[in-house]
Amino acid sequence: MPTPQYPTANRDTTTDNYHGTTVADPYRWLEATDAENTKQWVTAQNKVTFDYLEQIPTRQPLVERLTNLWNYERFGRPLHRGDNYFFSHNNGLQNQSILYVTASLEAERQVLIDPNQWSGEGTEALASWIPSPDGKQLAYAVASAGSDWREWFVLDVATGKQHSDHIQWSKFSGVSWAKDNSGFYYSAYDKPAEGAEFTGTNYYQKLFFHTLGESQDQDKLIYERSDEKEWGFGGYVTEDGNYLIISVWKGTLRKNQVFYLDLNNDNNNIVELISGFDADYSFVGNAGSTFWFITDLDAPRKRLIKIDVANPDRQHWANVINQTKHTLESVSNVGQRFIVQYLEHAQNRVYVYNETGEKQREIELPGVGSTGGFGGQRSDADTFYTFTNFVTPSTIYHYDIASGKSTVYRQP
Known part of the structure; x- marks a missing residue:
């Protein structure tokens, strides 16, 4: 050549x-x-x-072989909200997976969003989607031409009709719905100068609340810091709807602060629960005023701690699951249990703990491999997870928390 x-x-x-x-x-x-x-x-x-x-010369045979290997049906893990289950599906060779909704795991699925229909060039992608707590509305984000900017829209799940809601200039942010389904929290930047949309540096992110049916310029400003241009904010409403957790990040620093807002009192100010950027804190869930966090504070392999916001001084923080010799990868609070994923000798092991930190069982996996998922809510009775290894394509399992039984839900 x-x-x-x-x-x-x-x-x-x-x-x-x-x-x-x-x-x-x-x-x-x-x-x-x-x-x-x-x-x-x-x-x-x-x-x-x-x-x-x-x-x-070998390009076409390579294309044919890779196409053949990639051409298999793929499903995303179901997400249960209200009376609906949401999941993605790809027939094998679609550029983007389609988002479906169904009333039960056995019911016929309905197309909710097909991003393959958006652009003939495939430059628009479904970047994120988050249903409301009652499962009747869906906020979804569109990314264009590989940009980090996100535009958020809302549609009615029952009819598939898109509402007038349109959020622009959101970046490095998801959304979190209010418990009453009236709207959601999100973070955004001021509109960039013309011509600098993709080249300018973004500073002074702000946290807003968007009420459904209103225009973005009417959104309520929840928090900003004009004295900290690199700070960004991730807002998350607790499952009980009582608190807004605000994770405060700074540039590329792998440490954060945690603030919160009591949503039951309009006169309350934002409380700086964890300040100083001394470690990484990932909110797991809460039971009343007790908040659970994964942290690497004094624990490079991570641990689970609890903080009572009614008595938040550091001397009152307590371990729930201590650091071990293995790396703690994730904790989810589902069915009033903690489902804990560890990386042990280059494979995942998964355990179930009660909320006081006592180990109850190990989830039996089909072999040596990697797991993902176990998401859900404290009120859920079940969850879904994926398992894969070098010879097993990603398989979705349905896990019953009370019995500890796993069953195959979707397998390629």
Whole structure:
């Protein structure tokens, strides 16, 4: 095969001076992604690349083999809200999975969102979806052309009709519904300057509440920090609807703070429960004023702790599940139990604990492999998880919490 002839990348004289040191940056002109010379350079580079790839003699056999291996039916784990189950499905070769809803695990499924119909070029993706607590409304996020920006919409689950709700300039944020299904919390940035939507740096994220049926400019500002431009906020409503948990992150720091808001009292201010960015804290759930967190504070392999927000001083924090010699990967609070996933000798082991931290059983897995899932709510009686290894495609299991029995739900 001939040696590719790459297009010339012009060097200019751009420099920066950092504390007396001159640093050349001759290719900065390529950062102007909408400039005509940048577009011409990218087009020329792509032509070299694809001309070369198309000449590889084994390319078509590789495409056929990989297509054959990838062409199998795939399901996502079901999510139960209200009277509905939500799950994704791909027939094998669809560009994007379709979101379905069904009234029971045995009932006929109905298409809720098919993102394959959105754009002929496939540049729009279903990035996230979150049903309301009663399962009657669905908030979903659309990502365009691989961007981190998300646009949120809401549709009626029973009719599939899209409502007028439209949230823009949301990034690095999910949504969390109010317990009464009236709306949801989300984080967003101010609208970027024209032309800087994909190149500008995003600072000063804000946390809002969106009431269904209202326009975004009417959304209630819940929290912002004009003195901390790098802080971002993840809002999560507890299952009982009594608290808004606010995880505060900063840039790429792998540590966070945790604040909360008592949603039963309009006069309450946001409480800084955990401050200082001293460790990672991941909210698991709550029982009344007792909050559970996974943390690596004084525990590099992680542990589960509890904090009573009525008595929140650190000397009153308590271990629920101590750090072990194995890495704690996740904890979910389902069916008034903790389902705990560990990584032990390069494989997952999964255990069930009660809420006082006593180990009750190990969930028997079909072999050595990796697990995922076990999501749900404290009020649920069951959950779903996936199991896979090098020779087993991802299989979904239905786990009954009371009996401890797993049954295959979906298997390729």
